[in-house]
Amino acid sequence: MKAATRFIHAGVEPDPSTGAIMTPIYQTSTYVQQAPGKNKGYEYARSQNPTRFALEKAMAEIENGKYGLVFSSGVAATDAVIKLLQPGDEVIAGNDMYGGTYRLFTKVFEKFGIKFSYVNMQDVANINAAITANTKLIWTETPTNPLMNITDIAATAEMAKANNVLLCVDNTFASPYLQNPLDLGADIVMHSATKYLGGHSDVIQGSLVINDSALRDQLYFIQKSCGAVPGPQDCFLVLRGIKTLHVRMQRHCENGETIAHFLRSHPKVAKVYWCGFEDHPGYAIARKQMRGFGGMMSFELKDDSKEAAEKLLSSTRLFALAESLGGVESLINHPATMTHASIPREERIKNGLSDSLIRLSVGIEDAEDLMEDLQQALG
């Protein structure tokens, strides 16, 4: 089945009781049982909910995986993966990634005795060099937030397998339309469904997709024991979002390309970080493992003062100044003070995330209107 058909039909079957074409929002906490221990497979909604199950099935289908699990947020999905580990276990993570992931690792899990090392994942040799006898998990984000760096998923997966280490890929920036890490050998795919999957800036949610049934059982156990499950209304919204993911992503890619080239040729812009440029260091790998380059990018102004960045950030009219990404509307963000403020300044600067870096989530509005907005704001 081709992508467009799959995105529309994934996970959804007519409701067995009425034939409703859309999976109903089963807003219930419990299910009446026929006799003690005799039920229809549904006992309590933290463990089972038909709306959530439809979405979990859809997530698995669109990531080419066997099992999906959804959580109350992206970080709750990440939290579940780290809870597979024990004190003393080590995780190798990227040195450029979502600030909230870094915060969860350093501020929550380090105190439980899990160790994290952060490496530049643009070169798989760096990951290989960081592996020790205690390494249990490699956590990679590609493209990275916000510098758009690329990790070679297939090469990392091969190295992870050779060392008996799990590989989890945060696929939020690419979405399942542009990249499918399980096909490249990853063990777990993680998404902040808040972003492209939901697509309309109206829901917080996370998901995991896996192929291995034992790993799925462990993660399901964590999901129901820790309880970070999304409500059925949120599951419905993401199910609906998935139906238009392919159409939205096509436009995000087109608009992203237009805006990236526009910015690059603008006299006030010093550097644009977008993985679709042929001279981007990860371009060849991005071409190999992605079907397009998406609508996320960052840039720096020639005037690298904080004031110049602040002036631009408060001058756009269509690009709204806000955290988050992946919605139909365009957003502009200042990672140093917003999405990545939880990373210490020296760490940020060392890894190339400057105080003047500006991140765009290019939406699906008319590209000329978007260019006009940036033009007036840069002026």
Ligand SMILES: *Cc1c(COP(=O)(O)O)cnc(C)c1O
């Ligand atoms: C937003 C985001 C997360 C966290 O997801 P939430 O839904 O906000 O909890 C994780 N990774 C990336 C790349 C993100 O952009």
